[in-house]
Amino acid sequence: NIINARLRGKPGLFRVALNGERIAAIVPQTDVVAPAKGNDLDAGQNLVVAPFVEPHIHLDATLTAGEPKWNMSGTLFEGIERWSERKEITTHDDIKTRAKKTIGMLVDHGIQHVRTHVDVTDPKLTALKAMVEVRDEVRELIDLQIVAFPQEGIESYANGRALMTEAVAIGADVVGGIPHFENTRDQGVSSVKFLMDLAERTGCLVDVHCDETDDPQSRFLEVLAEEARVRGMGARVTASHTVAMGSYDNAY
Numbered sequence: 001n002i003i004n005a006r007l008r009g010k011p012g013l014f015r016v017a018l019n020g021e022r023i024a025a026i027v028p029q030t031d032v033v034a035p036a037k038g039n040d041l042d043a044g045q046n047l048v049v050a051p052f053v054e055p056h057i058h059l060d061a062t063l064t065a066g067e068p069k070w071n072m073s074g075t076l077f078e079g080i081e082r083w084s085e086r087k088e089i090t091t092h093d094d095i096k097t098r099a100k101k102t103i104g105m106l107v108d109h110g111i112q113h114v115r116t117h118v119d120v121t122d123p124k125l126t127a128l129k130a131m132v133e134v135r136d137e138v139r140e141l142i143d144l145q146i147v148a149f150p151q152e153g154i155e156s157y158a159n160g161r162a163l164m165t166e167a168v169a170i171g172a173d174v175v176g177g178i179p180h181f182e183n184t185r186d187q188g189v190s191s192v193k194f195l196m197d198l199a200e201r202t203g204c205l206v207d208v209h210c211d212e213t214d215d216p217q218s219r220f221l222e223v224l225a226e227e228a229r230v231r232g233m234g235a236r237v238t239a240s241h242t243v244a245m246g247s248y249d250n251a252y
């Protein structure tokens with residue numbers, strides 16, 4: 001039982017009776033009660049809610065602002081450049097330490113489900129291998145989904161396709177992408193087709209950084225949506241950061 005709990009929108013205190021992993025009953029209390037030995041979790045008259053979800057975070061890059069240099073323009077593209085420099089001095093332990101520190105902060109705020117994008121444009125896949133270990137080590141605290149995220153592109157980065165495929169083989173749960181960052185429009189389109197093939201073949205989910213630019217000509221969301229429709233994969237596909245939509249003209 002969880003006792004002395006407050007519930008959203010309801011006056012008074014409640015006892016939440018648990019049956020294994022499920023809520024069996026929610027019973028109003030007339031007063032504050034003392035916990036029975038061993039059985040009860042005392043909420044201390046605090047609010048009890050379902051756990052929160054953090055659907056988009058980059059735990060491999062967390063807590064690195066200013067290293068090795070600050071992003072002086074404040075733009076996404078300089079941010080990616082700074083991260084690329086930081087990535088060169090990143091180690092397995094460095095990633096695990098920072099990721100776990102941030103996970104601690106998430107847990108303190110009531111978050112129990114996390115999807116993290118992990119940069120796989122790295123010939124050694126250092127971050128991915130570290131995060132696969134972290135996923136296991138924090139299993140009791142949170143559900144962690146790992147996205148194989150090609151920060152510097154699939155087609156425009158050396159061996160980008162092979163790194164994505166290897167990342168899934170090592171244990172990524174979700175296939176990512178960044179079509180607007182590829183060198184050409186054609187590469188953007190082919191990167192989406194490649195990542196959808198990979199996800200379809202392996203049963204992975206999909207979460208693409210899609211049109212994260214103010215450019216009104218950045219139109220990869222239509223490509224991703226159509227690939228999802230044709231393959232019947234809609235429920236498995238997420239488009240993140242679709243900010244170019246704010247720049248599209250009304251006719252489009």
Ligand SMILES: [Zn+2]
Nearest residue numbers: 056058117209
């Ligand atoms: Zn992101």
